[in-house]
Amino acid sequence: MTEPQPPENQTARLWVSWLLVAALLGYGVTQTVITAVKLFTH
Amino acid sequence: MPLLSALDHEHTVAPAGYSRWLIPPAALSVHLCIGQAYATSVYKNSLIAHFDASQTAIGVIFSIAIVMLGLSAAVGGTWVEANGPRKAMFVSASFWASGFLVGAVGIATKQLWLVYLGYGFLGGIGLGIGYISPVSTLIKWFPDRPGLATGLAIMGFGGGAMVASPLSRQLLELYDSGYDSANASSVASGGALVGLFVTLGIGYFVIMMFGVVNVRVPPPGWRPAGFDPAAVAARPLVTNGHVTAANAIRTRSFWLLWVVLFCNVTAGIGILEQASPMIQDFFRDGTTSTVTVAAAGGFVGLLSLFNMAGRFAWSSTSDLIGRRPIYLLYLGVGMVLYALLASVGHLATALFVLLAGVILSFYGGGFATVPAYLRDLFGTLQVGAIHGRLLTAWSAAGIAGPLIVNGFLDAQGKPGTLTAEAYRPALFTMVGVLAIGFVANLLIRPVPDHLHEPPAGRPATSPPQTVAAEGSPAR
Secondary structure, three states: OOOOOOHHHHHHHHHHHHHHHHHHHHHHHHHHHHHHHHHHHO | OHHHHOOOHHHHEOOOOOOHHHHHHHHHHHHHHHHHHHHHHHHHHHHHHHHOOOHHHHHHHHHHHHHHHHHHHHHHHHHHHHHHHHHHHHHHHHHHHHHHHHHHHHHHOOOHHHHHHHHHHHHHHHHHHHHHOOHHHHHHHOOOOHHHHHHHHHHHHHHHHHHHHHHHHHHHHHHOOOOOOOOOOOOOOHHHHHHHHHHHHHHHHHHHHHHHHHOOEOOOOOOOOOOOHHHHHOOOOOOOOOOOHHHHOOOHHHHHHHHHHHHHHHHHHHHHHHHHHHHHHHOEEOOEEOOOHHHHHHHHHHHHHHHHHHHHHHHHHHHHHOHHHHHHHHHHHHHHHHHHHHHHOOOOHHHHHHHHHHHHHHHHHHHHHHHHHHHHHHOOOOHHHHHHHHOHHHHHHHHHHHHHHHHHHHHHOOOOOOOHHHHHHHHHHHHHHHHHHHHHHHHOOOOOHHHOOOOOOOOOOOOOHHHHHHOOOOO
16 A cells, blocks of 8 residues: 555546446446347347 | 555545545445445345255345445444544455355355355445445535535445346356356356355455545545535535534434435335336236346346436436435425326336336435435534434335335235236335425424534544535534
């Protein structure tokens, strides 16, 4: 665990953090929509 | 030890210029993981087959976890406030991950009690601490938009199930080639279940560590650029004062809000718990339904989407229109929607899905908006601890909602023979439940000044920077 980094190093951290949650949420939403569409159109 | 001391509250104060937009993803990385609790039905049948146990015996695992969620949030709230979000998130990740690993040992050795102890008891503590850990911090970083901030985090709890459900199915198919998740009668082997639990335990621990590393509390004196606390406090029911958790539960407003949350959750859970059979029964023609079991599964997934979207959208809207009006919307429009569902919901599948979806968005919105409502009423001093105590309403609603629906349905006939008409008594009862919540919301009043903490001489447990972070300790 490191001490807080200076603000100039934050951009990468912001990108990684938001990409991680976007990937997780995107995977969940996409899988749910695919399943719902498949099931309702069967 | 340096590693453990880095978790302490005093070592989590953000340096000047630290971006507050790092805090929502930190909170989401915790909530997206613990939201898995709503996806346990994916492997329920496999556990039943593996342990040769009853539905009830396996269902107890989930029940223990939810009871522990409520208890640990209520009891641990003050500890979370005193020790800060980083330590709380680390403790949550440790309990959550060890819950999966102990559960995996239980599955491998066919000792069901170990699964109760692991996923139920230990995992449940991780759930409760994890659920409340980022809430207080988010409110302090976003005093100008607390609804948006907590909506983002608590949206993750809804989204966690949407991630865990397909992921668990795919992992079980990976670990057991004979398992077919599309076949309702197919069950995964014990080995696959062990692999799933170990993978989820390790994976969730790693993801939650992103939250531990990134979370910070705002430094003394910090406030967002251009933010004027006086402007926020000028709105109805919003205070700049601070109330301790011990005092908060002595106020009438706390218990009225408890009733509001209880009613909103009871109504929503009534639909959530019964969603799959409900849509089939509404469109039953004789003994067969025009909605297949598979389509009903897709409907449940859609409800999760509405639930998740409502958490973010409605909670953010509450920053604009105020907390009491948004709950009047959840409860008042909810009453109309329940009545429509009962009376005309059977006319078209699309209408049924739309009505149920909006109702579920209100259910999610109710969860996500309540921390901001607490902040408005009681200030930021111990909002996390107060939130933890309020979540006992969730536990109570988790018992009441299904009891109401199942009680009425049991009196109407046997599963597989019910029609839309059989649901009407339960749905109209929910209209009444929402009406009680509606009235309770109208009765909420500002907390009396004598219950506010004085600006100086805060209790020793309160984080000192809380006052300055909020910008104004004055009432």
